[in-house]
Amino acid sequence: MNKNYFLYLFKKRKIAIFFFLAVYVGMAFAPFMFTNLQDGSVLRDCFLSSVAISSAMSTILCFGLPILLFHFVHQKRTVDIYFSLPVKRSEQLITTLLFIFAIAFGYFIIGVSLAYFLSMPAKINFTIYLYILAFGALMLLVFILVNSLCFLVANNLFDGIVMIAAYNFIAVAILIFMQTFNYNLIAGSVGMMIGEGLIAYFSPLNMSMVTMLAIVRKIYNSIHYASVNGSYILMLIVYGVVAAYGLYRHFVLRKAERAEQVSSGFFAYPFIIHFYAIICLFILSMSTSDSLGSAFMLYLLLLVIYIVATFVYKRKISIDWKYLLFYAIALVLSIALVRVGYATRGFGIADNYNIQQGELLRYHYQSFYDVDADNGFQVMIEVNIPTKEIAKHQEVVDYFESMREESIEAFYQKKDIGISEGFLSIHNLDNIAQGRLIDERQYTIFNKITKEDIRMLNEHNCVNFTLYNDEGVEVKVEDFLKGKGE
Amino acid sequence: MLKINQVYKQFGSKEVLKGINLEIQDGSIFGLVGINGAGKSTLLRLIAGVYEADSGNIILNNKDTYHDETARKEIAFVSDEQYFPLGSTVENLKMLYQTMYNFSEEKFQKYLEVFGLDPKMVVANLSKGMKRRVSLLFALSMQPKLILLDEAYDGLEPLARLNFKKALTELIEDEQISVLISSHNLKELEDICDSFGILEDGKIISYGDLLESKEMINKYQVVFTEDKKREDFKNLDILHFSNEGRVCQLVIRGKEEVVKATLEEMQPLLLDVLQVNFEELFIYELESRGQIHE
Numbered sequence: 001m002n003k004n005y006f007l008y009l010f011k012k013r014k015i016a017i018f019f020f021l022a023v024y025v026g027m028a029f030a031p032f033m034f035t036n037l038q039d040g041s042v043l044r045d046c047f048l049s050s051v052a053i054s055s056a057m058s059t060i061l062c063f064g065l066p067i068l069l070f071h072f073v074h075q076k077r078t079v080d081i082y083f084s085l086p087v088k089r090s091e092q093l094i095t096t097l098l099f100i101f102a103i104a105f106g107y108f109i110i111g112v113s114l115a116y117f118l119s120m121p122a123k124i125n126f127t128i129y130l131y132i133l134a135f136g137a138l139m140l141l142v143f144i145l146v147n148s149l150c151f152l153v154a155n156n157l158f159d160g161i162v163m164i165a166a167y168n169f170i171a172v173a174i175l176i177f178m179q180t181f182n183y184n185l186i187a188g189s190v191g192m193m194i195g196e197g198l199i200a201y202f203s204p205l206n207m208s209m210v211t212m213l214a215i216v217r218k219i220y221n222s223i224h225y226a227s228v229n230g231s232y233i234l235m236l237i238v239y240g241v242v243a244a245y246g247l248y249r250h251f252v253l254r255k256a257e258r259a260e261q262v263s264s265g266f267f268a269y270p271f272i273i274h275f276y277a278i279i280c281l282f283i284l285s286m287s288t289s290d291s292l293g294s295a296f297m298l299y300l301l302l303l304v305i306y307i308v309a310t311f312v313y314k315r316k317i318s319i320d321w322k323y324l325l326f327y328a329i330a331l332v333l334s335i336a337l338v339r340v341g342y343a344t345r346g347f348g349i350a351d352n353y354n355i356q357q358g359e360l361l362r363y364h365y366q367s368f369y370d371v372d373a374d375n376g377f378q379v380m381i382e383v384n385i386p387t388k389e390i391a392k393h394q395e396v397v398d399y400f401e402s403m404r405e406e407s408i409e410a411f412y413q414k415k416d417i418g419i420s421e422g423f424l425s426i427h428n429l430d431n432i433a434q435g436r437l438i439d440e441r442q443y444t445i446f447n448k449i450t451k452e453d454i455r456m457l458n459e460h461n462c463v464n465f466t467l468y469n470d471e472g473v474e475v476k477v478e479d480f481l482k483g484k485g486e
Numbered sequence: 487m488l489k490i491n492q493v494y495k496q497f498g499s500k501e502v503l504k505g506i507n508l509e510i511q512d513g514s515i516f517g518l519v520g521i522n523g524a525g526k527s528t529l530l531r532l533i534a535g536v537y538e539a540d541s542g543n544i545i546l547n548n549k550d551t552y553h554d555e556t557a558r559k560e561i562a563f564v565s566d567e568q569y570f571p572l573g574s575t576v577e578n579l580k581m582l583y584q585t586m587y588n589f590s591e592e593k594f595q596k597y598l599e600v601f602g603l604d605p606k607m608v609v610a611n612l613s614k615g616m617k618r619r620v621s622l623l624f625a626l627s628m629q630p631k632l633i634l635l636d637e638a639y640d641g642l643e644p645l646a647r648l649n650f651k652k653a654l655t656e657l658i659e660d661e662q663i664s665v666l667i668s669s670h671n672l673k674e675l676e677d678i679c680d681s682f683g684i685l686e687d688g689k690i691i692s693y694g695d696l697l698e699s700k701e702m703i704n705k706y707q708v709v710f711t712e713d714k715k716r717e718d719f720k721n722l723d724i725l726h727f728s729n730e731g732r733v734c735q736l737v738i739r740g741k742e743e744v745v746k747a748t749l750e751e752m753q754p755l756l757l758d759v760l761q762v763n764f765e766e767l768f769i770y771e772l773e774s775r776g777q778i779h780e
Contacts, residue, residue, distance in 0.1 A: 077569035
C-alpha cells in the first residue's frame with residue numbers, strides 16, 4: 001500500500017466520507033427509533049433489520065466506489081495524471097481497493113456495532129456479533145474485487161457501468177434459463193428445479209445475502225432457520241481470488257492506451273453480448289416450442305436487440321455478417337436443443353428422481369374432482385415407502401409409476417388430454433429431514449382414480465387416505481369402500 | 487540525463503514509434519517537432535511512464551521511467567489534454583502534488599503570482615490559457631528533474647509565454663533540470679530550445695544542437711549565366727531546389743564555406759547566403775524526405 005496515495009484519496013473526499021457516515025449511522029439507527037429498548041424480542045428484530053440495512057448500504061458502496069475511484073483509467077486526460085504518479089501500479093491498485101474497503105467495512109463496523117450496543121438488553125451473543133463482522137469483511141471485500149474487475153474489463157466509463165450491471169445480472173439470467181428449461185423440457189419438474197442449488201454459486205450477492213441472514217438469525221436460537229452453507233463461503237473466497245487475479249491483469253498490466261477505446265476485450269462486450277444472446281435464444285426456443293411460427297417475431301426482435309447491442313459495443317452502425325452467422329447458428333442450436341430435449345424425455349432427467357438406498361420415497365396423490373365418474377368424492381393419498389421396502393409394496397409403486405409414466409408420455413407427446421383430474425407428486429422425504437433441497441416431481445394426472453384402485457392400495461399399510469364426500473365431509477376409507485357416507 | 491533506447495510502440499496494428507533513440511542532457515531544453523500524428527504525444531506519454539514501450543526503455547538518471555516509480559517523482563508531465571475535476575480549485579489540486587511529489591510551497595506561491603492565478607479559482611470555469619497556466623504552475627512547483635510539455639504554448643498569450651519561458655530559464659540555470667517541449671509553434675521553440683528533434687513517421691529523422699544544425703543548413707540564392715537543373719548540383723546535399731530561369735534558390739546542408747566554394751566553381755554571376763530559421767529547417771528537412779511536395 002502507498003501511504004501517500006491513501007492519504008490523498010482520503011483528503012480529497014473527507015467531507016463526503018463524513019457526510020455519508022452520518023447518513024449511514026442514521027439509517028442503521030432507524031430500526032431502533034420508536035422501539036422499546038428493553039424488550040428483548042423486539043430488540044432482536046431491530047438488530048436484524050439494522051444489520052440488513054448496514055449490509056445493504058455497504059453493498060451499494062461496493063458498487064459505487066469502484067466506479068468513482070477507478071474511473072480515471074477510462075479517460076485519457078485522467079490516465080495521464082494518475083498513471084504518471086510516482087506510485088507502482090500494484091500499490092495504486094491495492095491502495096485504492098483498501099480505501100474502498102476501509103469506507104465500506106468501516107461504515108459496516110460502525111453500523112453493526114451501534115445496533116449491537118443498542119440491543120444490549122437482548123443479550124445477543126458476542127460471538128454472533130463477531131461472526132457478522134468477519135463475514136461482512138469477506139462479503140464486502142469480494143464485492144469490491146468483483147465489481148472493480150467488472151468495471152475494469154471495459155475501456156470507457158459507460159461500458160464499465162454496463163459491465164457491472166451485466167455481470168451481476170448473469171445469475172438472474174441463468175435462473176430464468178434453468179426455470180424455463182425445467183418447466184418446458186422436464187416432465188414433472190414443476191415442484192423442483194434441476195440445478196437450483198447451483199445457481200446461487202453464480203451470484204456472490206445471493207450467496208452473501210443467504211449467508212449473512214443465516215448468521216444473523218442465530219440470535220433467535222431457532223432450529224427452523226437454515227445453517228450457514230460452508231460451500232458459499234468457500235465459493236466467495238474463490239470469487240475473490242479470481243477477481244484479484246483479474247484485477248492484476250486489468251489494472252497492473254493494463255495498457256493505458258485502452259482509455260476511451262471500444263471495450264473489445266474478450267470479457268467485455270464480446271462475452272456479455274454473446275452470452276445474453278445465447279441465453280435469450282435458448283429461453284425463447286424452450287418457451288415457444290409449440291409453434292415456431294408464432295416465435296418468429298420474437299426471434300426477429302431478439303436479433304434486432306442483438307444487432308443494436310453490437311452497435312453500442314462498436315460505437316458504429318454497421319452490420320457484420322459474422323454476428324448474423326453467429327445468431328443463426330445459436331438459433332439453430334437452441335431449436336435443436338429443444339427437439340433433442342423432447343426426443344430424449346428431457347435428456348433422461350424426467351425418468352429419474354433422486355432417491356437413494358435407505359431413504360424414504362413418498363407419493364402424494366390428490367384428485368381435484370371425483371374418485372369415480374359420478375359419486376363426487378375427492379381423495380388425497382399419501383404413500384411413504386422406505387426404499388428397502390419397495391419390493392414389499394411393489395404393487396403400489398407400480399401403480400403410481402404407471403400413472404407417472406402416462407403423465408410423462410403425455411408431456412412429451414404434447415397430448416392435450418383435457419382437464420386434469422389431479423396431481424401426483426414424488427419426492428424423497430429424507431431430504432426435508434436433513435435440510436437438503438427437495439427433489440420433488442409433480443405430475444398432472446388425467447385419469448380418475450377408481451374405487452378398485454383404492455381397494456387395492458388400501459391393502460398396503462404404507463398408504464394413507466383422506467377422503468371427502470361431495471359435501472366436504474371426511475369419510476373413512478373403509479366406509480367408502482363399503483358404500484357408506486355417499 | 488534522459489536516455490531513450492530503441493523504443494517501439496504500436497497501437498493495435500499501427501506502428502507509432504519505430505525505434506526511437508534520443509539523449510537529452512541535463513540543463514537542456516529540447517524541442518520536439520513533427521507533423522500531426524508523428525508520435526510526439528505518444529513519446530511524451532512513454533517518457534512520463536503512462537504508456538509502456540513494446541520494446542526498448544527510457545532511462546532518467548539511471549531509472550526506468552515506466553518500471554521505477556521513483557523516476558516518475560522527478561518528472562512533471564503537462565499533457566495536451568488537461569484534466570481538472572469538476573468544482574476543483576487551484577488550492578484543492580495542490581493536495582495531489584503536495585502528497586505525491588517533492589512539492590515546494592515557496593515556488594507555488596511565487597509562480598501563482600507570476601501567472602496571475604488565485605488559489606480560490608474554480609479551474610473548470612477558467613479559459614484554456616488560464617488552465618494551461620494552472621498546469622504549468624504545478625509542473626514548476628513540484629521541483630522535477632525533467633519537465634515534459636505537450637503543446638506547451640497552447641492557449642497562452644504573449645505575456646504568459648514570456649513569463650513561462652523566463653521561469654523555465656531560471657529553473658534550468660538554478661537546478662540544471664531538463665525540459666522537453668513539443669509544440670507546433672516553432673518560432674517559440676527557436677527562442678528557448680538549445681536542441682531539437684524532428685519526429686517523422688515514428689522515427690527521429692534529425693536531431694542535435696539547434697544552433698549547429700541551423701549553421702549547417704543555409705539558403706543560397708544564385709544567378710548563373712545559363713539555366714540550371716537540380717541534377718547540376720549532384721555533389722551537394724540539397725534539401726530544396728527551385729529556379730526561375732537563371733536564378734536558383736537552393737537550401738543546402740553542409741558547411742557554408744565548403745558549399746560556397748563548390749558553388750563558386752560553377753562561376754555564378756551572383757551568390758547570396760541567407761540564414762534559415764527553425765521553421766524553415768523543419769520544412770526543408772521534411773521536404774527532403776518527400777513528406778512535403780516542393
